[in-house]
Amino acid sequence: MLRKKHVENEVERTMELLGEDAPLKADAFFFTRLQARIREEEAAHHFLVPSLWQRWRPMVLAALVGVNIITAALWLVSGSTNSAREQGLNALAEDYALVSDIGDWLYESLGE
Amino acid sequence: MNDAQVFYDEAHIVSDHSPLDFKTVVEAHQDRVLNICFKFLRSREDAEDTAQEVFMEVYRSLDGFRGDAQLSTWIHRVAVTKSLDAIRRKKRKKRMGSVRQLIGFDDSFIEPESPLNLRPDKLLEESERKMFLNKAMDKLPENQHIALTLCQIEGFTYQETADIMGTSLSSVESLIFRGKKGLKRHLTQSYEEILD
Structure with missing residues (x-):
């Protein structure tokens, strides 16, 4: 019983400490330090952006050239695949005596 | 000003x-x-x-x-x-x-924390109570911690606290009520643990 009362007492006393701290005051040089920090950050930013671009520019250009080469190669490969497919279809059409080239057929029809 | x-x-x-x-x-x-x-x-x-x-x-x-x-x-x-x-x-x-x-x-x-003993015949020092209070505050959910800190410790009104937290007045009231309850529970637990 005594123990419980004692704990309750301590809890109450502790809860009373909420908001008991004396407020702090910023010192006279707070703004001066802040200004210095802002200037430092701005200087670092101005230095960082151009230097980063200068450092990364060759790599960005190389990457763009690489992407172009890969795109061209893919386009050529897909083009040759199409022509192989076309050859296959023509062979099939010939085997079954089908009209294999619509362009030729049209030309002949119009010529007649 | x-x-x-x-x-x-x-x-x-x-x-x-x-x-x-x-x-x-x-x-x-x-x-x-x-x-x-x-x-x-x-x-x-x-x-x-x-x-x-x-x-x-x-x-x-x-x-x-x-x-x-x-x-x-x-x-x-x-x-x-x-x-x-x-x-x-x-x-x-x-x-x-x-x-x-x-x-x-x-x-x-x-360095390990020095063990504190609570004796029925002796009250804790204010600094020790503050230490327990801070530990109990840290155990609260973040929203309750913020509401209690702004309102009870820093002295903002409930409305100002609600504006800062971007919530409603009733939420702040509820957060503070639950925060105080949680704080008492954590303090009781801590004091019971160290009681001789």
């Missing part, structure tokens, strides 16, 4: 962002911001550092301030956010320190 003066300055700053105006904002809010940061971080050095970060953010964002919230509410909100970020950074650093120590990269010795 009275409230009308602050409002005049705030309106002036939004329309014309010059270093002089920024100085006025800083001087009008530096003590409050420092105190908010201190209440969360409990170290003057960390609080000053975080307060400076708050004003750097204010400096960067003043042009983007749309004026749909009071400038002081917005600055206090930034102060709470930056303080919570600083706490998270500290916790992360502490965790990394523990991991480094565990795997043997860091052999610095961490």
Whole structure:
């Protein structure tokens, strides 16, 4: 019983400490330090952006050239695949005596 | 500086962002911001550092301030956010320190906390009570911690606390009620553990 009362007492006393701290005051040089920090950050930013671009520019250009080469190669490969497919279809059409080239057929029809 | 003066300055700053105006904002809010940061971080050095970060953010964002919230509410909100970020950074650093120590990269010795005994015939010192209070506050959910800190410790009204937290008045009332209840529960638990 005594123990419980004692704990309750301590809890109450502790809860009373909420908001008991004396407020702090910023010192006279707070703004001066802040200004210095802002200037430092701005200087670092101005230095960082151009230097980063200068450092990364060759790599960005190389990457763009690489992407172009890969795109061209893919386009050529897909083009040759199409022509192989076309050859296959023509062979099939010939085997079954089908009209294999619509362009030729049209030309002949119009010529007649 | 009275409230009308602050409002005049705030309106002036939004329309014309010059270093002089920024100085006025800083001087009008530096003590409050420092105190908010201190209440969360409990170290003057960390609080000053975080307060400076708050004003750097204010400096960067003043042009983007749309004026749909009071400038002081917005600055206090930034102060709470930056303080919570600083706490998270500290916790992360502490965790990394523990991991480094565990795997043997860091052999610095961490002194164990001195055991405290609560005797029925002796009351605790105020500093000891404060230590328990801080530990209990840290165990609360973040929202309750913020509401209690702003309202009970820093002296903001319920409405101001609601504005800073971006929530409703009834939510703040509920957070404070549950926060105090949780605080009492954690304190009781801690005191029972150390009672002889």
